[in-house]
Amino acid sequence: MGAARHVACYQRWTAGQEAGLGELEASSANAAAGRATDGELRAVVERCMRGYAEYVSTRRALAREDGAALFAPPWCTSFENSVLWIGGCRPSLTIRLLYSLSGEGLEEHIEEFISGRGALGAARGMGLLGITARQLELVNDLHRRTLRDEDALSDRLATLQEDVADRPLLPIVRERATAAAAALGAGASCDGLATRTRLVVATPEGAVDHEVDAAIGRYKAGLGRLLEEADELRMSTAQTLVTEILTPRQAVETLVAAKQLHLKVRSWSRRGEAAVTQPARSPVTLPPAPSSNP
Template sequence: MDMERGAACYRQWIAGQEAGLAELEAALANAGATDAELRAVVERCMRGYQDYVAGRRAVSPHDGTAFIAPPWCTAFERSVLWLGGCRPTVAIRLLYNLSGEGLEAQLEELINGLGPMGPLPVGSMGITPGQMVLVTDLHRRTLLQENVLSDRLATLHEDIADQPLFPIVRQRAAAAAQPRAGGGDCDGPVGPPGGAGRGAVDAEVDAAFNSYRAAMAQLVAEADDLRMATARAMATEILTPRQAVEMLAAAKQLHLSVRDWSCRAEGAQPQPNGPRVVPANGTSAAARRNP
């Protein structure tokens, strides 16, 4: 894999994340934005992720190994990656946390008789009970799909100790232990039993590695599809346009903040523009529920 092209693709993605966050922030600050305008912002955000996935697949269509632990990420970032990105359920967990913001204060006002009487509080984001049912169902289905991919990844890891690599390892070990012909030292490569040269065995190793890389690329591609499907389901099927903008802004803020903080902690080069805090939306909770 061309590591420089891979790193350049990621740098472009980070720049796109920053630009996307700025657009999402502007949309949140515009209380008069229509649903159509907000949907357009959401769609551009979705398209940005699709473009990134397509770009990195083009860099290495048959080798997914570099994306499992990409060297252009920090050690902390690599430690929390799942098949080349975040777990799809992390986005759902983020939405759970967002939906609870402001809920405690609203409940306290209701209990103390300080707030207006009416429907039960739904938090500052305005997630309704009906929406939460849909989110919970999506969470359940996504978790099942995650587990299937994780099991396949575990099987791929275990295959390292099986056919075809392990027999080659044993064959080479046996060949190295055989007395050299003629009893003298020889600087040349020792072939495996049966007269095959080292080159023939290397061809087998290359074939096994290429098969592993291709299988990993397939897993990363399926994980990307699941990430995209989960985010799109929340942003376009469950949430209102304004809620979707708020969720996507929070996701980008989290990503860029973790990137920046881990770069600084590890002495790496942080992003030129530090993460921006998503400004509080000046609209009321009722306005959030009815953008």
């Protein structure tokens, strides 16, 4: 039942991405033709971000039920899972996307601006999106903060993963292994040890084990908390970028590219995996080699 809710959440999100992309592309075309005002474009961006906020809210509830299920979800392709960071894309990916959209020339301007080797006019627009020097300064500051927060969450995830080799799981594993070995040995004559051993060994494989379930549950809860914070960072980074730094038209173009990237990567990776899992073709029977005898 829980897995079905996770899958349904993702399917609704993907359907929303497709619908949102259509609206954003139409708005982009209208803006290019001069048929859309900043107010209209801003309303489209706000609707897009509301959909994202609703998705994050739903995932928060699911993460509290089973956070581990969202770290390598089976409804995603193996390629999609390989690029996930704490159950989703890296928050800084949105900023990297903006840099890419703005063109190769913008990267040179960024390096010059950060190092102080270049002077950028305050009103000068750069790249395909027309990013100004002031916007670039704000984006760079957001990027630094986002990377710092990503690193902090990554460190906490590493600690949580390393804790698998410590309490509470390791003592349980060692205790069960010792008890099982004692049960098989001929010297387990102590009544207390024998009684304890019988209790441990008598638990069949796959049976309910409350002690183990509680220990694993603690790890899942920790993963769920990390995922909630990662989702909030993803949301706040995108929100700051498209509603506080970029103009409405720049925000629309950035969101169009983000949704296109997500949907195309999913489509292409699904196609690739489908090809790999197709039944192998029947081997081709080659004709016998010609005899070397005259």
